[in-house]
Amino acid sequence: MTRSRNKAIRSRRLATAVAAGAVALSCVAAASPAQAGPVALPSPVGFVTLGSERPTVVNYMWAGASGFQWEPWNAVGSGTWVGYPGFVPPVHAGPDDLATGTDVVSTWDGAEVTQQHHSTGVTATVTVPAGQTYETTSGWSVLTQDDSGTPHVLRAAADGSTTDLPVTGLPAGARPTGYVPGGSVRRAAIVYTLDGTTSVGLVDLRDGTFRSYVTGVAAAPQVRFNDRWLVVDWRHIRVDAAPGTEPGRLPRSPAEPVAVVGDQLLIGNPAFVLPGTKPALTALSLTTGETGIVLANSYGGMVPTPDGGALATAGPSSFDWNVHRITPTADGGTATTKVARVPADRIPVEGLAMAGGELFLDGRQGNGHRISGFALNAVGAPLGPQTGRSPILADATCLPGDTACPQLEALGDGHVALLFTDSSGREYVVRTGLGLDTASLQSVPIGDSRGRIAGGTGRYVLYNGGTPGVQKIVDFPRGATTGRIPLSRNRTAAALWGQVLWTPGSTKGSITGRDLKTGRTTATVVTGARCTPTDIQAVGSRLYWSCGASGPAGVYDRTARRNVPVPAGSAPARLGDGFLVRENRTTHELLLTDVHTGTAKTGVLAVLPTTDQNTGGSNGRWAVDRFGGPIAYLGYGGKVWIVPSRVPTSPLAQLEAQVYSPSVITRSAPWSPVWQLSKPSSWTLTLATPSGTVRRTLTGTSTGAAVRPAWDGRTDSGAAAATGRYTWKLTARPRDGQGRNLTLTGTITLG
Numbered sequence: 001m002t003r004s005r006n007k008a009i010r011s012r013r014l015a016t017a018v019a020a021g022a023v024a025l026s027c028v029a030a031a032s033p034a035q036a037g038p039v040a041l042p043s044p045v046g047f048v049t050l051g052s053e054r055p056t057v058v059n060y061m062w063a064g065a066s067g068f069q070w071e072p073w074n075a076v077g078s079g080t081w082v083g084y085p086g087f088v089p090p091v092h093a094g095p096d097d098l099a100t101g102t103d104v105v106s107t108w109d110g111a112e113v114t115q116q117h118h119s120t121g122v123t124a125t126v127t128v129p130a131g132q133t134y135e136t137t138s139g140w141s142v143l144t145q146d147d148s149g150t151p152h153v154l155r156a157a158a159d160g161s162t163t164d165l166p167v168t169g170l171p172a173g174a175r176p177t178g179y180v181p182g183g184s185v186r187r188a189a190i191v192y193t194l195d196g197t198t199s200v201g202l203v204d205l206r207d208g209t210f211r212s213y214v215t216g217v218a219a220a221p222q223v224r225f226n227d228r229w230l231v232v233d234w235r236h237i238r239v240d241a242a243p244g245t246e247p248g249r250l251p252r253s254p255a256e257p258v259a260v261v262g263d264q265l266l267i268g269n270p271a272f273v274l275p276g277t278k279p280a281l282t283a284l285s286l287t288t289g290e291t292g293i294v295l296a297n298s299y300g301g302m303v304p305t306p307d308g309g310a311l312a313t314a315g316p317s318s319f320d321w322n323v324h325r326i327t328p329t330a331d332g333g334t335a336t337t338k339v340a341r342v343p344a345d346r347i348p349v350e351g352l353a354m355a356g357g358e359l360f361l362d363g364r365q366g367n368g369h370r371i372s373g374f375a376l377n378a379v380g381a382p383l384g385p386q387t388g389r390s391p392i393l394a395d396a397t398c399l400p401g402d403t404a405c406p407q408l409e410a411l412g413d414g415h416v417a418l419l420f421t422d423s424s425g426r427e428y429v430v431r432t433g434l435g436l437d438t439a440s441l442q443s444v445p446i447g448d449s450r451g452r453i454a455g456g457t458g459r460y461v462l463y464n465g466g467t468p469g470v471q472k473i474v475d476f477p478r479g480a481t482t483g484r485i486p487l488s489r490n491r492t493a494a495a496l497w498g499q500v501l502w503t504p505g506s507t508k509g510s511i512t513g514r515d516l517k518t519g520r521t522t523a524t525v526v527t528g529a530r531c532t533p534t535d536i537q538a539v540g541s542r543l544y545w546s547c548g549a550s551g552p553a554g555v556y557d558r559t560a561r562r563n564v565p566v567p568a569g570s571a572p573a574r575l576g577d578g579f580l581v582r583e584n585r586t587t588h589e590l591l592l593t594d595v596h597t598g599t600a601k602t603g604v605l606a607v608l609p610t611t612d613q614n615t616g617g618s619n620g621r622w623a624v625d626r627f628g629g630p631i632a633y634l635g636y637g638g639k640v641w642i643v644p645s646r647v648p649t650s651p652l653a654q655l656e657a658q659v660y661s662p663s664v665i666t667r668s669a670p671w672s673p674v675w676q677l678s679k680p681s682s683w684t685l686t687l688a689t690p691s692g693t694v695r696r697t698l699t700g701t702s703t704g705a706a707v708r709p710a711w712d713g714r715t716d717s718g719a720a721a722a723t724g725r726y727t728w729k730l731t732a733r734p735r736d737g738q739g740r741n742l743t744l745t746g747t748i749t750l751g
Helices: 098-103
Strands: 046-048 058-063 067-072 080-083 104-109 112-117 123-127 132-138 141-146 151-156 162-166 175-182 184-194 197-204 210-217 223-225 229-232 235-238 256-261 264-268 281-285 291-295 298-304 310-314 321-328 334-342 351-355 358-365 368-375 416-421 427-432 442-445 452-457 460-464 470-475 484-490 495-497 500-504 510-515 521-526 535-539 542-546 553-557 562-565 573-575 579-584 589-594 601-607 622-624 631-634 640-643 654-658 674-677 681-688 694-701 724-734 742-750
Touching: 058 298, 058 310, 067 334, 080 334, 098 104, 098 184, 104 132, 112 132, 123 151, 132 175, 132 184, 141 175, 141 184, 175 223, 184 223, 197 229, 210 229, 210 235, 229 256, 256 298, 256 310, 256 321, 264 298, 264 310, 281 298, 291 310, 291 321, 291 334, 351 622, 351 631, 358 640, 416 452, 427 460, 452 495, 460 495, 495 535, 500 535, 535 573, 542 573, 573 622, 579 622, 589 631, 601 631, 601 640, 654 742, 674 724
Parallel strands: 223 256
Antiparallel strands: 046 640, 058 067, 067 080, 104 112, 112 123, 132 141, 141 151, 151 162, 175 184, 184 197, 197 210, 223 229, 229 235, 256 264, 264 281, 281 291, 298 310, 310 321, 321 334, 351 358, 358 368, 416 427, 427 442, 452 460, 460 470, 470 484, 495 500, 500 510, 510 521, 535 542, 542 553, 553 562, 573 579, 579 589, 589 601, 622 631, 631 640, 654 674, 681 694, 681 724, 724 742
């Protein structure tokens, strides 16, 4: 038959019948071709794609005893073939053995139906006689209807001819209106009308005899059957019931009858579900009336199969969505087997950010947007599946021509900062990333509009207002439900790294660091430039500065006390740990400049798509993990490639800490300090008495690059810890194995 599918067209912009008839697409560790350049740079270590949280609806192109063929509902192509492990083909298969028809693939083309037994390769051809119209197939049998309204059963003969059995037994004057194959290749259902009444019966495909079973049904009834039972519009009757037996009535359901398997009517795809529940594929016993769940979390692609079974999709999420095979058991029940994984539909990436070994992608989910995360290993390869990292977010208000919208800034502690404008035009800085409910969101009205997020680390976010001269620091302290603005200043070039704000100094070419907690100047750097920087970025001991498109520009290493000149330009640039990444908007090259040795060495990291897939600064189609991590860029087909810098990372360091003395500690209100570090780590935290006796040892891995332990006030033995003074000791081990461990210590008072 002719198949037509329209591919889904998705927009950009953020928080709220039988498959056996005629037959007419995560995370991947992979490499792409290396790019040419004056410096040899690494190839990608993998890529991810952003998947829809709505499970893929499956269209079954064919199903049989040995397997099936499927495709996503919005795809056009040859589909995916799935075979059942352990299936043994029959010794003999052909039109002379109707039972072997459960594995026949039929293709109708005009006056011919070509048949192939899938597991043995046996073929046959049925020719539709002149004056007959093709209706459907069931196994080796082809059903047609002639000009007088008489149904026929056609089959291929051994000599290549076609046998023609006119169907007998239909009431005089009956007019067939529908032909339905089902869970049998020995029978087919015929729907007919007589004197304005619609009825349904079954034709025995061996000899063409017909018997009526159910009358007085809807004009287009729901018909499901196997070799034991016929179910029509919630009325059921055994196939071998004595003539004149009245069908029984079943309780109606808001769901659809899917198939009859054994003695069970499978029911699925409900029109609605109660709040807090998910749809399921259920079974209603046609012998006892008992009900049960066959597959939880199941909906979408469900069909009967000609061997008396069924196929259905189910799973806990779109990222663990599978086709299940349902087969009858000897006692009339059902058994299920997972037979194929269904990948999530790919959706467009509308923003990306990286920090602390995590890649964040924004895309449309449901009625809004969600930020999703991918964990990466120490070199950047994807570690696991896509996970939701925010509630459903309302669409962002984007400036005209702003293709880097929504704006995302990964903060290195598992959080992502973004902007949101409400219906009254008020703009908010929002922090999310550690939860799916709205309670995990923190926000603060910024008092301006049409602004940009210029940077951020951990608890602090740098905001540049749309109003000239406006620049603000937004603080999201540990445990707070909202943010605050501790500093408003006249806008200049600025950068945040930990709790230090870097801005131009009082003399040209100088840059000054200010501690946001104490307000004191921490350092002043003299770059030697005869200009005031218009762009400043900070990562570890290095400061990137630029005086505009014409330059100069450089990276100043505060530890080595040296400046490394780097190429300038109008295109966006992003500082990483020991390297700088910038985009050439003319050649579409993504360039990496290695500065860790004190000499700038530049090479082509990647060539971006020539047509913008989702343009913008470094959060539109490429991003840098400033916390000792790799680079990511958006390529063709929605693939986000991850490339390690291969530049040695800096030693593990503390950027900021929030340590406090708790008055009370409980399991529901534990002591929860936060140490913001410079790259991901594994850690051990001990709490000891003044005499040095360790009462509790906690271990874990960082969230991004932040250490977030939780002590419930219990000792290692489970007893309540005594009130008083405790010495804590944090030992953090760099995940990448580069550099020494970091050890921090201090005291707290309990009670």
